[in-house]
Amino acid sequence: MQRRTGDLKLIQELNRSIILNMIREHGPISRSEIAKKNKISPTTVTAAVNEFIREGLVSEVGTGKSSGGRKPILIRFNPDGGFLISVSVTNSAIKVAELNLQAAIRKKDLFPVHDVKGDELIEFTLRSIEEFIGRLSDLTKCVGISITAPGIVDAAKGVIRYNSKLDLINVPAKTLFESRFGLKTYLDNDVNAMVLAEKKYGKSIHSTNLVYVTIDEGLGTGILVNGSIFRGHHGGAGELGHTSISPDGIPCECGNNGCLENYVHWPAIRSKIEQQVNIGYPSLIRDLLEQEQTPLTPQMFKTAIKQGDPLATSIMEEVASYLSIGIANVINLFNPETVILGGVIAEDNPQLINQIQTAVSKRALHILTEGLEIRTSSFAEDADLIGAAAVLLQDLFQFSLHA
Template identity: 30%
Template sequence: MKIGSFQWMKSLNRSIILNKIRTDGPISRAKIARETKLTPPTVSSLVSELIESELVIESEQGESLGGRKPTMLVINSGRFYVVGLDVGPKTIRGVLVDLSGILIIKEDCPIPSTITKEELLILMKEMVSKVVSSHSEKEVIGVGIGMHGAVDVESGTSLFAPILNLRDIPLKAELESEFNVLVKADNDVRAMAFGEYWYDREQQCENMVTVNIGHGVGAGIVLNGKLFHGEYDLAGEIGHMTVDMSGRLCSCGNIGCWQTLISGPAIAETAVDLLKHGATSQLREMVNGDLSKIEGKSVYEAALAGDKFAIDILQKTGEYIGIGLTNLVHMLNPAKIIIGGGVSDASEFILQQIKETLAKRGLTDQAKATEIICSSQGVYGTAMGAAALVLGEIFEGSSSPVN
């Protein structure tokens, strides 16, 4: 594994030029200067540095506007790599991507049910080494981490990973010390959300929300093209907004949180409660009468088999999701909402109900028409998003260049 250090990339103008080439390349130096408002000498000088660093290469010549044909610039996508890690609660997933975000390799390993933070860090380091081992000739210039639970983004510290019951894990410090590269760490849902934003080159929305519905419920919020963290990195904990004052007890200690109605365990609990009160369903046979074995996935599998009981539960879940998303639309007014996590696999049973609920409850025609889709990223979406955290650090600059 080779190491590439790009501390000098912190330069604002370099980032602006590099991102311009990433989004609009092949592009000429003159066009970069016109569209970024940087002076031609500034662009020429910084492009020369980018070419020398091998982040940018010259490609074919462009169309002449009356003089000599301009030389076009593109990102040297295959020269450097970035690692993305999705950590916990049961699995570490790792990816290796090039600078254009193309997936090169993916790996995973289980996390033991009982583990110390030192042992978890060892597993993470081993995963980084594993994903780059077959491409050791390439330089790795960063590692991104999407960590379940609460993360202090500035220090890159996992404050609390609840299912692993671990606190104060120095993710950034440990991996930067081990590999001597840039390390970015964030909450897993925010990492997934940034990946949804970053990789959608065709329909990139500057204001969008990704809602992860699995064992719990959380959101990653992108505002004006940047992840929104809130004052103390708490933004996005929408699973704990109260929607039923007389509802179920939530794991957070409150009553009637949104996730007590729509999460995977909530779907299973609803099914079990109804079956205990005499409802009929294939689910009983699927678990040989042991209702304790019913999971959210079981309900989905029964629905796929045509079980009306299971289909009704999922459609009702879609309605509950729609109510929460309507609140989200009224609060943030995003252009797009993406639903990820295990529950999103049941899109054929929930998505129509979600949209119909928003159409009934939205305040305006624009609110009612907010785009809602299920993620297509799959189980490696968070790891890909973690890699995007590093790509965003490399490429994105302020919109106010300095000549």
């Protein structure tokens, strides 16, 4: 009996999602049309729609054309009828934001992380969310929390399996966050979430094969194959950063030598710049450091590239050349129609994108580069937060990536 009640509840929830999604995608729409299109009984539709109106998720907007009898009342989706909390765990900060049900950011906050790892980092994340939520007046319309983190993530179980930089091993994040806040919580890898955001809300709505590479404190990759996120056996597919590009190269924290990440991520770029500046190599970056009196930032590196600074340009060319090897390999393996380059090093860095486009077109199989688009992300620095929202909204609306 228990089981049957469970099944019934599941069907009701599924019907609710289908009806809400139909209104979202095809509204304004009448109750009878929803019933007809989804082969759901008119009574079920009416009950669900009444519930949505009460919850503020939909509203009635005038009448449609009559097909004989009374003119039907049309229903429209209210993206601001509810909200969600997106959380992005990164190496340098915990980003928390409130988004509406169309993944538009309403409020966001950044909590800088200073040398905190493992359990302490999780506790810091929980406290950051607590602080953010504390400033919201009302949580009754909150549909849940969605978290993204770099590294290997088991999205189905809600567990961060492995992130050596942040010392997160087998962290049951979903359970921890749900018990702390009493809100349904989702978890996914950061770049997989960004792929979802591009596919549902960005410029890649029509893509079915896409590779998304982020260059930040690390190198992250998400892969869309035949319209689905390619996750692999452990949820760890797309570790482009740990593919080898040099047999006896730089030792990597993963235990291997010569992993791509160590040649292109921000710490590598920073140490190269510092080395050269310290030995007196003339560079605009030296002036920027003196002017701003802060530690070296990716922004300074990008400013110097834009101004044609020889040091910044030569380091950028080296980074582009290594990245192109990795990206050409991924193109040859997955034959995507789009490659998106995101993260702080690639955003607002047209010179780097141009270099990669040129190098990749020489390296990858020519036929696979025909019509290939290499571009930056649709959401720039908010890609992770919108990505987290897309993960939750995909479940809320039960939308399929193939739709």
